[in-house]
Amino acid sequence: IINISPLRSESRGDIKGVVVEGKSVEKEHYYQCLMEEILKNIHECILLTDKEGRIVYTNKEVPQKIRMSEEQLRGLSLEDIPCYSYSDDVRNKVADLVKKALSGEHVTAILRARPPEEGGEERTVKIHAAPVEIGGEISGAIIEAEDITDFEQMTEELKRTHRYYKQILDSLQNIIIMLTDADGSILYINNYAEKIFGISSEELKGKKFEDAKFFRDAEKAREHAQASVEKALRGEIVRGVEFHMHAKDGKVIHLLGYTLPFVDNGSVRGALFAAYDITEKKQMENRLRELVDRLRAAQEELMTPVVQIWDKILALPVIGVVDSYRAQKITETLLKRIAKTQAEFVIIDITGVSSMDTEVANNLLKTVKAANLLGCTCIITGIRPEIAQTMTHIGIYFHEIHTERDMQEGLKKCLEMLGYEIR
Template identity: 30%
Template sequence: MDQPDSTTSTFDDFFLHCPELVFIADEGGALLRTSRALTRAMSPEVLDGGARPGLGALVHPEDRRSFDEAWGRLRAAAEPMDLVLRLKAADGSFRCFQCAARWVPEKGEAVGSLRDVEERIKSEIQLKLLRAINDHLPVCLWAIDRQGVFVLHDGKGLQSAGLKPGQFIGLNMFELYPPEGTAELRKALDGKMSYFVNEIEGVHWEAWYLPILNDRGEVTHVAGVTLDITPAKRTEQELRAKLDLIERQRQVIRSLSTPIIQVWDRVLTLPLVGMFDSARAADVMEGVLREVVRTQARYTILDLTGIEAMDTETADHLLKLTAAIKLLGAEGIITGIHPAIAQTIVGLGVDLTSIETRSTLRQGLEYCIRRMGRELR
């Protein structure tokens, strides 16, 4: 009985136990041998569908032309094949693989391997993204080990701090900065992410300290991302200044729209013009009551000559205002009511009988002078 060829047995063991995705194919691309790892990784409907499935059957339709051209050059022994392709994986999705193969003329076969490059491509994209952020945005990227020694120090934002990339590498952060300046860093060394905003020599920084953990959950390094937000802060300050200016202007406009005039000794008058809503009523009440107290006024004339329309809410504001004036020991007098407003007041059922009214501001002033004359006698 013939003994099995040890070389063949070793060859079979290699394809059975090899963890890499390796294959042998003929000149047409038909797979003669595949490692178990490759069989498990690729689409079973292709590899198990026939006695000699083709490698090309796994290739994404959009990549098939590139594969055929590269395989043709391989068969001509012109050059080895090294190409990134999308191949159909075991879960039915297409994943990126690097296909490397070499033609063996003596055997009339091609030997090759596949390597999943999805993670590599993601890592390359992440590195390119990080580099783009580092080169174009006003950020400082740095990292220290547990002892506080810088192992990374880079970023365009270093220019704002008057530093150069790599200037702090090998230096210890705890020696560069005082203890009060490293409190947030110590939190990160304890495994807690830290975020704060500070200002150093007129430059505003927004900073994140991120703990980096090993497989056992231990902090090995701390990464820092520091963003120069000085332009944003400057814009915010300018916006606040504009808002403050607008508010001051509004206050001036309010005071001009409701001028409180002392027309006689202890007699105030307030000409009301335009809309008299809740917001304006609050301003008027505050201003009038303040002036009544300041001037020790005895009478306050509310002149409605400039108001051509009135609703229940406006009338209610007037009633509240005259009531508040009365509580301060003064008397509120309403003058200049238009006929249309008088009809509206009657129609709304608002009772103004408890308030002294006059047709014109002059008549209101005469009423106040006569009353004060009687009081003096």
């Protein structure tokens, strides 16, 4: 058997070389020596007892932890080791562990023990005891003791961190948070999601994201969620997709979803799904859209105020700038009113029109001709001198249209054509 160990400097402790030791053993002792070497190099404390529970062997970790040599420990019962002597409760538990192991049981316990040095803090020790059988008979017990204080503290710190972040996620309002594992199974949903969908995190835990109950009436949302989680589990980020679902009370909620991969040590461990509740925003948008539509309708009505001023006579006062869009609306509105009222005359007063280009003049001429096809005569009034001059310069003549100086004269002309006598 060859054992190789580092050779350290006595003054500084640095490694100067290696020491190679070899010893010859009989074949029948080979496995015994091999096991001894294995036990010596295990980092946990290993003790062997005889069938009376007295220590017969320890690996090198035990003397380092207990501050007693193997010779000092040999022959002692486990409960008599000084670090346990301060507590009858701990001593009794250790004695019970050894007793159960010597009776053939495998037992484990978590104990609090104090190191032998003065002022040492209590440590958490995990002890496992098992019987040692030779030839079918129990000849002793093997005790494995592991100091899990650091692990316990780290675990508690992780639990505190977990509780801290869970409180943050659970306190979020108007945001749905869900976490999945690497297989797409749900691990957690926050309080807001539970409140909206009426489903607890425990009910959903372990279920595939796309199979969750809250997708029962939202196929498109289900397809989006499934595709988003699959992309996130491949390491992709899915941003800002709008969809809607049904809350537990049947109301439709609009969501803006983001899905991110949860990466740990370079590997995707799961997916984080966050959806902002934008229902109020969508409702506000719809109300604004309806308001804009009403305002636009009112504006168009003001742009083309067709008024019936006498039986079979309509008046259309036009004020302000007339562009091609407004000219088209004037034509559409006027023709509809002519058809609805069966009017025979329309007075189009353009006193308030500040300017008119070729396109608008042509549209006005087309409006007059379209009205004539419906059996309605148009009379243009209020043509200002600059507009008349402009139309003359651009070559437009209203020889096919009746014109009058102002609306009063236009109305008088219409009444005369209807057979009324004007005095």
